[in-house]
Amino acid sequence: MTFSNLPIDTDRLLLRSFERADTPTVSRYHTLPGVQRYVERATRYPEEVAAAVEIMRGQTALQRPGDTLTMAMVRKGDRTLVGHVSLHWSDATAGQGEVRFVIDPAMAGNGYLSEALSALFDLAFGHFRIHRLLVRCDGRNHHSAKLMQKLGMRLEAHYREHALFQGEWDEELHFAILDREWQASTKVRPLPLRKRVA
Amino acid sequence: MALFPDYPIETARLRLRPFTRGDVDAVFAYRSLEAVALYLFDPPLSREECALAVQQRTTQVSIEDEGDRLILAVEAAGLGVVGEVSLILRSKDARQGELGWIFHPAHQGVGYASEAATALLDLAFEGGEMHRVYARCDALNMASWRLMERLGMRREAHFREHALFKGRWDEEFIYAILDREWTERRGPVHPIE
Numbered sequence: 001m002t003f004s005n006l007p008i009d010t011d012r013l014l015l016r017s018f019e020r021a022d023t024p025t026v027s028r029y030h031t032l033p034g035v036q037r038y039v040e041r042a043t044r045y046p047e048e049v050a051a052a053v054e055i056m057r058g059q060t061a062l063q064r065p066g067d068t069l070t071m072a073m074v075r076k077g078d079r080t081l082v083g084h085v086s087l088h089w090s091d092a093t094a095g096q097g098e099v100r101f102v103i104d105p106a107m108a109g110n111g112y113l114s115e116a117l118s119a120l121f122d123l124a125f126g127h128f129r130i131h132r133l134l135v136r137c138d139g140r141n142h143h144s145a146k147l148m149q150k151l152g153m154r155l156e157a158h159y160r161e162h163a164l165f166q167g168e169w170d171e172e173l174h175f176a177i178l179d180r181e182w183q184a185s186t187k188v189r190p191l192p193l194r195k196r197v198a
Numbered sequence: 199m200a201l202f203p204d205y206p207i208e209t210a211r212l213r214l215r216p217f218t219r220g221d222v223d224a225v226f227a228y229r230s231l232e233a234v235a236l237y238l239f240d241p242p243l244s245r246e247e248c249a250l251a252v253q254q255r256t257t258q259v260s261i262e263d264e265g266d267r268l269i270l271a272v273e274a275a276g277l278g279v280v281g282e283v284s285l286i287l288r289s290k291d292a293r294q295g296e297l298g299w300i301f302h303p304a305h306q307g308v309g310y311a312s313e314a315a316t317a318l319l320d321l322a323f324e325g326g327e328m329h330r331v332y333a334r335c336d337a338l339n340m341a342s343w344r345l346m347e348r349l350g351m352r353r354e355a356h357f358r359e360h361a362l363f364k365g366r367w368d369e370e371f372i373y374a375i376l377d378r379e380w381t382e383r384r385g386p387v388h389p390i391e
Binding site: 091093096156157162169 | 294352357361362372
């Protein structure tokens with residue numbers, strides 16, 4: 001399942017592949033404590049961020065289970081990089097995918113993530129024929145939890161102290177949505193106005 | 199947190215003890231049944247497969263490293279082996295354990311599983327110093343998740359269509375209980391004098 005339709009165009013954003021030139025911008029927000037608190041792999045220093053951007057630059061297609069597609073979220077007007085979203089194809093026979101995302105805290109609260117994730121869900125269910133999408137987040141990460149519910153995802157798991165994360169007992173939420181649930185909840189877009197011919 | 203229990207473990211009506219080679223027929227009596235295999239990963243087992251399983255189980259009597267498991271035969275007075283209970287160390291760092299049970303349908307509904315699971319939870323949290331113990335089951339396996347609820351476990355996950363299980367979409371529950379919650383339920387085991 002290759003995919004060559006990048007960038008994806010949403011109302012206010014372009015979702016495109018990462019470029020090497022993105023590293024300084026990603027470094028600026030990805031190293032913030034508020035972002036590091038919830039990320040799975042620590043990227044506290046510019047060198048670690050540069051290595052992560054290199055990896056994300058290569059994540060441009062889903063060809064086999066285990067692959068990840070990562071897209072930078074870029075604001076259309078001023079081309080500001082505001083964060084990224086990714087789709088991981090975890091299981092082919094059961095059609096399972098996992099979505100992850102990070103947003104620059106300075107850009108949060110504008111609905112950019114909601115817009116980008118909607119487009120990514122469309123892509124996952126429509127193009128890649130995923131059956132179920134999973135999002136995991138920290139139990140303290142209320143912004144993410146609210147966003148998942150807004151997208152129509154269901155809370156399927158709430159683990160308490162099931163692991164150690166960054167030296168503390170972890171609390172983790174799993175949200176999920178099935179293909180038929182996403183199709184049903186997606187609003188029908190109005191048709192563009194046509195010129196009257198008669 | 200190594201766990202080398204003294205056997206047998208005795209409860210009001212039951213003895214929990216390591217499997218021996220003489221248990222093959224008793225295990226075959228329930229593991230060969232379709233009703234028992236319905237919610238297990240394995241299909242019904244042949245007698246040869248049961249013999250192999252019992253042979254493995256004779257050594258699964260202590261827990262030291264991640265992945266180690268205790269699988270114990272559950273004996274009721276006059277009835278012989280009525281089922282089995284298991285405890286697996288899933289994470290050594292985070293002290294996570296997984297609990298499981300399989301009982302002969304003829305001996306279900308009389309509280310044996312509950313009694314044996316309680317003894318194993320005591321063992322997990324006291325001798326085993328585990329922090330959290332979880333159990334999983336198919337959402338359709340009501341007898342199993344009702345027991346988890348009676349044990350005071352909390353439903354932490356309800357997965358829908360997250361995998362294929364025996365050719366159909368799977369629906370799964372995960373229940374869990376923390377050490378402090380178990381201690382609170384059980385009261386002080388060794389009263390302070």
